[in-house]
Structures are given as structure tokens and as C-alpha cells.
Amino acid sequence: MKMEKKLVIPGDFLSDDVKLADEGTYVEDGKVFSSVFGIVSINKLIRVVSLSGKYIPKRDDIVIGIVTEVSFSNWIVDIRSPYDGLLHISEFPRRIDNVDMSKYLKVGDSIMTLVSDVDETMKVELTLNDQRLRQITDGRVIEVTPSKVPRLIGKNGSMIGMLKNETACNIYIAQNGRVWLTGKDKNIDLAIRTIQKIENESHISGLTERIVKFLKQEKGIPAKKQVKKKEEDNSGGILDELLDK
Amino acid sequence: MSELKKDLIYNLMIKGEREDGRRFDEYRDIKIETNVIEKAEGSARVQLGDTHLVVGVKIQTGTPFPDTPDKGVIMTNLELLPLASPMFESGPPREDAVELARVVDRGIRESESIDLSKLCITPGEKVWMVFIDVHVLDDGGNIMDAASLGAIAALMTAKLPASRFDLGDDTPVPMRDVPVAVTAVEIGGTIMLDPSMNEQRIAGTKLTVISNQDGGISGMQKSGVNPLTTEQINYIVDAAIEKAKEIREKFLEI
Amino acid sequence: MAKPEKLIENGIRLDGRRPDELRPIKIKVGVLNRADGSCYFEFGLNKVIAAVYGPREVHPRHMQKSNSAVVRYKYNMASFSVEDRKRPGPDRRSIEVSKVSREALEPVIFQEYFPRSAIDIFVEVLQADAGTRTAGINAASLALADAGIPMKSLVSACAVGKVDDTLVLDLNKDEDNYGQADMPVAMTPDGKITLLQMDGHLSGDEFKEGLEMAKKGCLEIAQLQRAALLEKYATRMDGESNE
Numbered sequence: 007m008k009m010e011k012k013l014v015i016p017g018d019f020l021s022d023d024v025k026l027a028d029e030g031t032y033v034e035d036g037k038v039f040s041s042v043f044g045i046v047s048i049n050k051l052i053r054v055v056s057l058s059g060k061y062i063p064k065r066d067d068i069v070i071g072i073v074t075e076v077s078f079s080n081w082i083v084d085i086r087s088p089y090d091g092l093l094h095i096s097e098f099p100r101r102i103d104n105v106d107m108s109k110y111l112k113v114g115d116s117i118m119t120l121v122s123d124v125d126e127t128m129k130v131e132l133t134l135n136d137q138r139l140r141q142i143t144d145g146r147v148i149e150v151t152p153s154k155v156p157r158l159i160g161k162n163g164s165m166i167g168m169l170k171n172e173t174a175c176n177i178y179i180a181q182n183g184r185v186w187l188t189g190k191d192k193n194i195d196l197a198i199r200t201i202q203k204i205e206n207e208s209h210i211s212g213l214t215e216r217i218v219k220f221l222k223q224e225k226g227i228p229a230k231k232q233v234k235k236k237e238e239d240n241s242g243g244i245l246d247e248l249l250d251k
Numbered sequence: 252m253s254e255l256k257k258d259l260i261y262n263l264m265i266k267g268e269r270e271d272g273r274r275f276d277e278y279r280d281i282k283i284e285t286n287v288i289e290k291a292e293g294s295a296r297v298q299l300g301d302t303h304l305v306v307g308v309k310i311q312t313g314t315p316f317p318d319t320p321d322k323g324v325i326m327t328n329l330e331l332l333p334l335a336s337p338m339f340e341s342g343p344p345r346e347d348a349v350e351l352a353r354v355v356d357r358g359i360r361e362s363e364s365i366d367l368s369k370l371c372i373t374p375g376e377k378v379w380m381v382f383i384d385v386h387v388l389d390d391g392g393n394i395m396d397a398a399s400l401g402a403i404a405a406l407m408t409a410k411l412p413a414s415r416f417d418l419g420d421d422t423p424v425p426m427r428d429v430p431v432a433v434t435a436v437e438i439g440g441t442i443m444l445d446p447s448m449n450e451q452r453i454a455g456t457k458l459t460v461i462s463n464q465d466g467g468i469s470g471m472q473k474s475g476v477n478p479l480t481t482e483q484i485n486y487i488v489d490a491a492i493e494k495a496k497e498i499r500e501k502f503l504e505i
Numbered sequence: 506m507a508k509p510e511k512l513i514e515n516g517i518r519l520d521g522r523r524p525d526e527l528r529p530i531k532i533k534v535g536v537l538n539r540a541d542g543s544c545y546f547e548f549g550l551n552k553v554i555a556a557v558y559g560p561r562e563v564h565p566r567h568m569q570k571s572n573s574a575v576v577r578y579k580y581n582m583a584s585f586s587v588e589d590r591k592r593p594g595p596d597r598r599s600i601e602v603s604k605v606s607r608e609a610l611e612p613v614i615f616q617e618y619f620p621r622s623a624i625d626i627f628v629e630v631l632q633a634d635a636g637t638r639t640a641g642i643n644a645a646s647l648a649l650a651d652a653g654i655p656m657k658s659l660v661s662a663c664a665v666g667k668v669d670d671t672l673v674l675d676l677n678k679d680e681d682n683y684g685q686a687d688m689p690v691a692m693t694p695d696g697k698i699t700l701l702q703m704d705g706h707l708s709g710d711e712f713k714e715g716l717e718m719a720k721k722g723c724l725e726i727a728q729l730q731r732a733a734l735l736e737k738y739a740t741r742m743d744g745e746s747n748e
Contacts, residue, residue, distance in 0.1 A: 017658025041655040059653025088560040088622040114254040291585040301538045307585025334556035334627035384584040
């Protein structure tokens with residue numbers, strides 16, 4: 007389906023049909039307007055994808071968090087949102103005593119975690135009780151604009167799939183815009199450069215082709231070496247598969 | 252800050268690298284633009300990597316201090332505006348801001364870069380008062396060196412507004428030296444110049460060395476809890492004098 | 506400068522403008538790295554920079570609202586922004602300006618989307634030359650949009666005043682000092698007034714005429730604001746047309 011791409015600013019008129027109003031829009035006097043500075047995407051409904059903005063947690067999102075405080079029976083976790091996440095001791099995969107909490111997760115540790123609940127006052131509860139979730143102890147975590155996560159993943163995971171193949175890295179993109187990469191240092195560097203390019207150019211059509219071209223260029227001369235590396239690394243992490251499907 | 256990020260910086264360091272690809276003794280890009288505030292007697296906008304600040308110099312007449320009746324007055328103030336970092340808050344200056352302002356001030360004062368006796372109008376009665384105000388707009392690390400660069404660049408273009416006070420023609424501020432501050436951090440035994448935000452946050456200690464045209468030192472400040480060895484300090488002093496010379500030649504021609 | 510004999514001569518103001526003409530405006534969106542959104546705005550000799558942080562956690566906690574975000578606005582003048590050095594820090598004037606500026610922007614912000622959070626707006630006046638509060642609101646409105654804060658629309662602001670018995674748009678410093686009235690106005694593109702202050706002397710008719718003049722000025726500014734916002738991505742959009 008052809009996606010129409012147009013930049014709009016808050017208050018721009020979008021449609022007379024209020025039934026089409028979706029994310030990034032508001033309705034006033036029977037008309038639909040944009041509520042953010044972003045790109046219009048018309049795909050049955052009219053949505054405006056913001057070009058910036060904070061991550062607002064939703065139930066069932068997988069996010070990457072950093073422990074900022076260990077309090078009595080809760081870890082307080084920065085999930086890159088106006089709202090901290092709370093990870094209760096009972097949501098740790100194993101039974102542990104609250105005097106030992108810092109032994110398992112301490113301030114500064116990164117975790118792949120799931121938003122198990124968000125109430126109307128934006129109290130955010132997290133869990134590690136799921137096979138896909140764990141502490142992150144290796145690789146690198148970078149940050150992208152949360153609203154660009156869908157572009158980075160691509161349709162049915164096409165963009166991320168291509169990126170993983172081409173860079174021979176395991177890459178996981180969490181909903182809060184934190185991206186976890188593991189692999190060889192050089193490959194991670196290339197993957198990060200590519201992700202930054204995707205982020206900067208996500209609003210321009212023909213993105214995928216441009217990224218393929220970019221990767222070819224970047225790999226340029228040492229391409230042979232990289233191909234070899236790719237084979238080595240592409241044996242596939244179990245984690246990778248778990249996370250993707 | 253996450254442990255992963257700290258590990259990354261340590262691991263790079265072991266390989267002799269930094270997060271942004273610089274050498275240990277390499278500065279980020281420096282951009283200085285002067286006369287950016289027409290209403291100030293002197294001004295400069297400095298970008299040191301992604302640290303960004305504006306320095307304004309206001310000059311007016313006032314009464315000298317009783318113990319220096321024939322000398323002008325310099326006052327330096329630095330604001331860590333809440334606009335510059337999620338970590339800065341409104342309110343009275345925090346100790347960091349006071350420390351930064353005092354070190355900038357010391358560099359200018361102790362190097363005698365301004366000839367204070369030439370700022371005297373009527374001994375014991377009227378002198379020029381030079382206010383140096385540093386407004387930090389974006390904190391990307393190493394505010395110290397950026398502020399010090401901005402202060403000296405602004406002073407070098409500043410005029411004594413004599414005509415406004417019916418004291419004759421405007422003249423340049425009487426400058427005779429160009430102090431340059433160079434800051435280093437120590438991370439796991441390695442010394443790095445011009446720390447980025449992340450490096451500064453990880454580092455236990457910073458050392459700022461302010462040196463003059465003749466290679467002499469006019470101000471130093473160790474900031475942070477970790478001790479430094481004599482070897483480390485000597486290394487930083489030598490590197491700072493060398494680097495200051497480079498920066499002075501490139502950006503601060505008198 | 507002493508009061509000039511005339512502030513308007515043959516229908517032209519001392520700085521060469523017609524009565525209904527704005528000073529030159531320069532806008533750049535996204536100028537700071539740390540802030541979530543930012544904007545640099547030049548309005549004649551006024552130079553202001555606005556930064557937005559948020560939505561983010563509220564400190565102190567008792568300032569939280571359980572069902573919406575709190576909007577905070579801090580207007581601050583650099584000590585070197587004016588002829589005679591200003592003492593750093595807030596004074597009564599900047600507290601008032603902060604309050605009315607916040608209220609000028611609050612009606613367009615969807616605060617209810619972000620309970621218990623704060624949206625912090627900081628406006629730093631680097632150089633002042635009459636009209637800093639309107640420059641600040643124009644900049645802040647763009648910084649909010651740049652931060653991705655959901656809003657009904659942008660807000661635009663400018664002042665109208667009276668000098669030599671003539672209504673003029675966007676007073677400069679001398680007109681402000683020696684004029685007969687000053688009236689800053691902020692509004693949304695669909696004409697809702699969100700800030701209105703006045704001091705001096707205006708007749709009822711002059712007020713109405715002045716308000717219309719301010720509205721026209723605001724609409725002009727709104728066009729420039731839109732262009733500046735789109736400009737942030739323009740170079741990259743150009744890339745598209747080449748393909």
C-alpha cells in the first residue's frame with residue numbers, strides 16, 4: 007500500500023471525517039487536526055507520527071530499563087519515560103529475599119523487562135517473569151527516538167532483519183527506543199551508524215533501498231572479511247530468536 | 252548512568268580509544284564567535300563539541316575597593332541555567348557553578364591578563380568595573396574550558412564604554428595576556444583531555460590547568476574526590492601548557 | 506538616548522518601518538542537544554533561546570497533578586542582555602512575565618495526556634530590546650512542538666503600541682520608552698487570544714484597532730514559525746526530491 011508522506015505541525019487540518027482520527031490527531035468542531043509535529047500517514051485511519059517525544063509506557067510493551075534505586079521490595083527502573091517503572095521483588099524470576107535484592111540487580115544494571123500494568127495515574131509495573139526477559143550484561147545499548155521504533159523494525163521486521171543479516175549483529179529494539187546490540191565491536195559500530203541513518207531519514211521515502219546502498223558502501227573494501235565474519239556470527243543466538251518471534 | 256555504558260568507556264580506554272573517536276589528548280571541535288550580543292561591551296559564543304555557552308562582558312564605572320584604590324574591578328559570574336541540562340535546577344547557584352566561576356576568574360585575575368591599573372579613572376573614587384557573565388546553554392561536558400575560552404575571547408573584543416559615561420572615546424580593554432584553561436580527567440589510570448559529558452560523569456577527578464603566553468601557570472584546580480599521583484599531575488601540566496599554546500594560536504590571536 | 510522630537514516622520518518610524526510592520530525575525534528550531542526541544546528566536550535586537558524538558562518527573566512531588574501535567578515557565582534575563590548590567594536571578598518582573606507567558610501557552614498543550622508529570626519551559630533572554638516576552642512565547646511555542654509535546658496549535662505573539670498618537674506594531678526600545686501605550690498579545694492561528702496586557706493610554710476604538718493590528722502581526726509570525734519548524738527537516742526532505 008502506498009503511504010503518503012507529509013510533514014505537518016500542531017493545528018494543521020487533516021480531514022472532515024472524524025471517524026478517521028487516530029494517534030497524533032485531535033478532533034474539534036467536527037474536524038480532524040494534527041496534535042504533533044510529524045509525518046502524516048494515511049492508511050485507512052489518519053495518524054501523525056511525531057518526529058520526537060518521550061516514551062509513554064503501555065501494557066505488554068517490552069522495554070529496556072536501567073535500575074536507578076533499590077528500595078524495600080521494589081527496584082525502581084528508568085524506562086526513559088516521564089514515569090519510572092516498578093519491578094517488585096515477586097516479579098524477579100526466582101524467589102529472593104529482600105535483603106539480597108542488590109545482589110541480583112543493582113543500581114546501574116540494565117534489564118530487558120515487560121510492562122505488566124499501567125494504571126490511570128501512570129503507575130508502571132514491570133516484570134521479569136517471562137522467558138524473553140533478562141538482565142543485559144553484554145553488548146551495547148543505544149537510544150533512538152521512541153516514535154521511530156516502528157520504522158526501525160520495518161514492515162514485518164523487514165528493516166531489522168536486513169540490518170541483522172548485513173551487520174552480523176544480534177539487535178533487539180525495545181519499545182522505549184533503547185536498542186540492544188551484541189556482536190563483534192566493528193559490526194556493532196556499523197550497525198549503530200546505520201541505525202542513526204535510519205533514524206535521521208525515517209521520514210523520507212525509499213528508506214530501505216537507501217539503507218541497503220549505505221551498508222554496501224560502508225562495507226566497501228573489507229567486504230570479504232565482513233562476509234566471513236557474518237557467517238561466523240550468524241550461527242544465531244537463541245536469545246535472538248526468542249526475542250523476535 | 253548504566254553499568255554497560257561505563258564498561259563501554261573503560262573497554263574503549265583499554266584499547267586506547269574514546270567514545271567519540273578522539274585521541275586521549277585531543278579536543279572536540281572549538282567554535283568561537285565574538286560580538287554576538289550588541290548590548291554587551293564584549294561577548295563571545297563558544298561551542299566546544301556539544302557544550303554551548305555565551306559570555307557577556309558588561310563594563311560600567313564604580314568605586315574601587317579600599318585596599319586597591321587605583322585598580323579596576325573584575326567580577327565573574329557563571330550560571331548553570333536549567334535550560335542547559337536536565338540535571339540543573341533553578342535557584343541560587345550550586346557549588347559547581349560557584350567553583351567554575353571562581354576558577355575562570357582566577358585565570359584572568361592571576362595571569363594579570365587585564366591591566367587593572369589602566370582601569371582606574373580617578374584613584375580612590377572611580378574605576379571601571381568589568382562584569383564577566385557566563386551563561387551555559389547546553390552542557391556537553393567540560394564547561395570549565397569553554398567558559399574560560401569564552402571569557403577571554405569576550406574580553407579581547409570588549410571596549411571600555413567611555414563615551415557612554417562622558418569620559419572620552421571608547422578604548423579596548425587593556426589586555427596583556429591570554430590565559431587558556433585545559434582540563435583533564437583521570438579514568439582508571441588514564442588521562443584524557445577535554446572530557447565529554449559521559450567521561451566527566453565516570454571520572455573520579457578533574458584537573459584544570461590555566462597557562463599563559465609565556466608557558467607559565469596562573470591557576471589550577473583539582474575537582475573531585477579521587478587522588479592523583481605526582482606523575483599524573485606532571486603529565487597533565489605539561490600536556491595542558493602544550494595544548495593551551497595550540498588553542499591560543501588557533502583561536503585567540505591578539 | 507534622550508526622547509526624540511518625533512518617533513514617526515511622514516508615516517515612517519525611526520527604524521524605517523511602516524506603522525504596521527514587524528522587525529526582522531530569525532528563527533532556528535532544535536539548537537540545543539540536552540533539551541527535549543529548543544528554539545532560538547531573534548526579533549529585531551531581541552535574542553532569546555527557549556528550551557523544553559518533558560514531560561518529566563515532577564520535583565518536588567507535591568507539585569504533581571494526578572490527572573494532568575504541570576506546565577512550568579521560567580523567563581530569565583541574562584545579566585548582559587541590557588544596557589546596564591542586570592543582577593542575575595529572578596525579580597518581580599520576570600516572575601510576572603513567566604506567569605502570563607505560561608498561561609499564554611497552557612491552553613494549547615494537551616496536559617491531560619501526561620498525568621503526574623511536568624513540562625518545563627525555560628526562556629533565556631540573551632539580549633533585550635522591547636518585546637522579550639513575546640519573543641519568548643514565540644520561541645517556547647516552537648520548542649514545545651520540537652519536543653514532540655501534543656498541542657492544539659502553535660501560539661504566536663507580538664505587541665502593539667501607540668507612539669506620536671499613532672498605533673504601531675511591534676515596538677522597539679525607543680518607542681517602548683517614549684511611547685504612549687504598549688500592549689503585548691499572544692494568540693492561536695484561529696484567533697483565540699491567550700495573552701493580553703496593556704499599559705499606557707488607549708481609547709476604546711484605538712484598543713480595538715490595535716488588537717486587529719496585533720492579530721495580523723501574529724498571523725505573520727505564525728507563518729514564519731511554521732516555516733522554521735519545517736526547515737528543521739527541509740534539507741533532508743530535499744534529498745527525497747533528488748531520488
